[in-house]
Amino acid sequence: MSFCQTVKGELCRKTLKKECCQQAFLYAVLRLSRSFLWDGTIVTTENRGAAQKIARDLAGVCGAFVSISADYRYVKDHPLVYTVFIEDTEEKEELARRFSLQNEGIASSFLAKECCVQAFLKGAFLAFGQVTDPEKEYHLEMGAPGDVCAGEMCRLLEKAGFFFKISNRKRFPILYLKDSEQIADFLTYLGAAKAAMQIMDIKVLKTVRNQLNRQVNCETANLKKTTFAAADQMRCIRYLEAHGGLSALGKELETLARLRLENEDASLRELAAMLDPPVSYSAVNRRLKKIIEMAVQKGAKLR
Template structure:
């Protein structure tokens, strides 16, 4: 089951009284595919949305729409709910709908029903991506005017909504995770909001773990390269003059490095006969490196 269907299932269970049914059905009607005095057609690929539309319509108008199914070329099932004639006219009268223009009538919806109305809009034309993949919620609106009105409504609740035209269709979309969380909570999908928040926390932790792992890997590579360079210098000195010719402090770190290629500078310092700090060990290796460079340049060790 998709995340969009989780949202639809959750908000459908919250439409449980007369006022909420009226407000939710208003959103579904206003944003449905076809809306005229002669013919109303609600279409959705979601069985949940289609069944809720029929149930709400029957509860409000005491009439059950004609239902049907159509299988698309891609195999998806499209559910249809149709209302015609005097029943369609009754919808226009009850919701004070205008001919030829779809307008959100704020007077119809009490302030505490705006969220349920918007839930109806989501059931009619909304979808939200799986938060494990990306943060994206959108409404495929039936016309430009409704899209503009919906943007205002969403921005009023604190969400950052924008519009775009996709293949001739007016899309209202939200990208930010916090704006999507606000929207889902507003339309009554609080459990899905928590799921999104948990996924965001999981992704943040995973990203931090990956950054730490990458940093650790980079540090390991750096240590290994430094150790190989030190061994190369020591072997060059040994071949030229012998390690025994070195001072006791340089000879001891050189031998420890040759015997322990994976030791860090700090570990070498701790294993000396007289332990010293990491910087002290590094200073001794710098001396050995300088000697090796002099030998490479044809000089001799002073």
């Protein structure tokens, strides 16, 4: 089972007890759906548990007649996809009225209490979220139906202490996190504490693995001198980001800085290979040194 399926399974097992939270959960699912107002399709997901939970809650709380279909995608070895939808037009319109879906933004009336904000975000992640296997990459994302919603979600998340960024994929905004600790904290906040712990365990393992690698890499004294610790690089890049932004670095350095931010554990050789087009190890080293110099000039402190 994928890591994302495990996370969603853990979230589905916890039921929302208060009525205010159940409303907020369902509000997220309907409000953030890209197609519900259009054709009654609420969500399409590979997660059977999530599909069932959404359908069950909608039926239980709103008395709606909800259907689920399971289809194969025409891709080899692809898991089944479940579509949750409401066929009856009147019922669809009734739900749209009840949850004021004609308004573009997120209605604060459903999010009056902190418990409801949490339930809303749980709905958003369960229906429209993904998290990548932390062994591969630290990445968590949630889709939004439009820029207004995406912006308001970002502010909501910020208030709860989570700093998502927004990008676009196939015309739709995506909110995402790349920081392992933020991802783990967010999953804990949603109620998937076990999965969050798994991320931190894997992070520790990766760090140990990296330290071993680094030791091997740093055998030569002269290499030692030129290699800045990744932590120093990260600190300097974050500092630059906060003081004037990375675009001031120029395209070449900015690209590398962002790559480093997204790949905290990568070695310089790995970073060099990831660049498009790839460059030499020494070019990456030279560029990182330059970034650090610029940060220090601007007032960043190394350890």
